[in-house]
Amino acid sequence: MFLYGEVGKYSRKAYLPLSLFQLFFLQSVVFASQFSGIVVDVKGQPISNAVVRLQGTSFLTLTDQKGHFNIVIDEVISSKYITAWKSGFYNGGQPVSRENKEYRIILISIPLSDNQKYKWLPPSHDQMPRPIDSTVEVKPCQVCHPVLTEQWRNSAHAGSAINPLFLAFFNGTDAYGGKGIGLGYKLDFPNSNGNCTTCHVPALALDNPFSADPNEAQGVVKEGIFCDICHKINGVNIDQTGGYPGILSIKLQRPADGHQTFYGPYDDVFPGDDSYHPLYKNSQYCAPCHNGKFWNVLTYSEFQEWAESSYAKENIHCQDCHMKPDGKMTRFALEKEGGVLRDPVTIPSHLFFGVRDRVFMMEAIDLITQANLAGDTLKVCVTVKNVKAGHHYPTGNPMRNMLLLVDVVDGDGSSLLMNKGERVPVWGGVGTVEEGNYAGLPGKGFAKVLKDLLPYPDGRRKRHFQNEYPAPHWRPTLVESDDRIPANQSDVSNYQFHVPKTLSRSLHITTRLLYRRVYKNLLDAKGLKIPDIEIARKNLIIKR
Template structure:
């Protein structure tokens, strides 16, 4: 959408600003006023585009900007209005349109010279980061599709599995997944079968969808989720409009709306909180509400979109300006695989008493903004504690918790503990969230709150091995589906149980 007229206006604006800054007597300051159709606008943010320092308009809409930067335009912004760019003395703010256009054609993120508007053509670094995020795979992620349709093995060519198969076990519920996993998928039959996602919809949680979010209400938290929870503002007539965190974005022929809530956890809530078929499958946002991180003012974006410091321009060579890299978010969205090891800390204390050995394992989740593990309901941590005598033979514990069958064939019966949301049958087998369970046991770690588990061993034990393993899915599901990458080793420590009655240092 290149609009030559818009470009010309912008250029002209630059010239005027340039001239204004050259003309004495106020060559070190620029004065102006910000208005809307209702008159002067107080509290608008005004800056030289790309500069870190900004001015705010007073109650008469007036501003004064020092430090002239002749090469840039001046921008003015306020939530609820489109960003204005141009030349003082007057900058006029137009309201953000409050209608939404159902017929809007979503733009594909993929770089493609044949499609000038594709985001990846200009936002190369952001596109690369997003491609490596779970969001880019939300509609085509094979594990998601395996559980959706019961496909088995690696290539999906085998017969559908009978269990852990949503299509077979709860067919009427299968339309619900698209709301968060493929939010732009349309469906003439209203079945919203994610396997039918083609074109831009196959990109799952993609750029254009996320940046058309005009508001993210949380009054129906958990019950209206994904696309049903957000308010969008899709433009009409081939125009373009993006919402975002910058108050000074400018591109000829296009509108931007400054939306500070893009830095708030509330923005992520609709997709990261969901009670589905009566089960609290996703609870990350409500867990955050109760977290110490929230009390410290930390939002999801602070940990999952932390600036890498390597991006200085969001659209280099395509109209973007230089900005402080510490202000530009990353779209890679690291998950457990990247964050777990710096988060889950396991400490083991071994004490030898007259009767034997007591092992105390203290686990704490640091720097998390929610319970751990969070996210998909099946995620869990398994603690495995093993005692061996001087000859290396395994010696069973005489007291302490023992791992149930759902810990998997390798570890059932061993000393240990499961930290997880456990949606289980009366017999203790894990069930998919779409089947009604006898119990939902929640033993996950509470952020910053240490949890202790104690185990006793006979006196002959010489070494204690303590492992913490994270599993994305229950072992029986991963084994049946032949998923090799289901486990992440968080920690593995072997401790000598000294024979002199002292705890090792």
């Protein structure tokens, strides 16, 4: 028989190429057709409803009430181990025999305590050495997982503590470290460090979440959102209001000295100190840092946007898009370190695709442009559709924004006058077009725009800063407008241009979508140069 439950929701037919793939690459194959036995704890007590799997395959079953299991297959496999897992236990296993035999798999329970004195493992060699005060062999993550570590190193997670944009707006500095330039949390609240580190530098915030200073991060902690802290998470508390961001909503399980624990998305990683946790394939894992409130405004609302979308109803999670497999990697760990040969579609990327990846951003949006010329009037209809983002577009930090630009020129390159339609808002940039300022031009903006809640300066509350527009999210604010595009929804805007009767040549219509990580005026004030990301462009020619 072949059984599968929630953790093995893949059909046998869908995984047939995996078995052929393994057979091609591995020399030792197993010809046994039946795998049966029992799963017990260290006291010999049977464990029911444990997941038993032939390592690296989709062949699995659940143990019965007496801990017994039986898997029957009709093809050769190349698994080295038959593994078992249940919540609260490390993954266990036994070497696979070439012949039919009874297996006895012992599962060891994971201690429930969290060792607050645990010393974090460094991601890579450049963080070695570290103080060694235990009997556990200390290996940087890079030793066993060089490809994944390199992917992570090139991701935004790896730079969350030292991101120049983050530090510039936290400290109130410019691109060169000059103080008192533009906006800054510390300029507004010089006697507070806030709770920024709960997401940006979580290991630093563990002991002091409301006053840790990101500028003081050292060693492994300065790696930001690094491997070891992510793989020690065994629970999250979802606060729908977003009032407990980052580490405040995360439950860690750090092992005692002389021991180790790693949680992850596989129930068959064995041997080792690993345990499967379904959270690692669920959007709830991402919620603590993507569901955050400042004052009374849900500033970071990505998780809520996803939860209210069709993606949540269809069981499509953050990891399915932002950790999409590259389709090439066949082992997430080196073979000599125990890495199991797997179907590439089962190994998630650790690049954590996002605003740094133009192709990824382009794939999420669709731009449709239609035009009709009647007499001396040209009508342009533009549809912007969120086709692949499981949340609003744009999303995340409310400084992020997107501009739609609509330009119509005649055969000589002169722009036509728009006499009806929307225009790019003031936060699109005031100044010359050559310098990326588009306020007042035909088009529109997409953003969650915040406005200062109170008039400043406010001497009664010792808030001596000036009003800013759009307002920074760390101040008391209100949402002035939010015209971002929810998942699977569209925005339609119409524009009307006057076409002189004397014009006999063709009209050239160009529509563009530009993505910006920060409002133009706030970026310019700091001298930061972050290029616009053109994520869509359409060109039409209308003949007179």
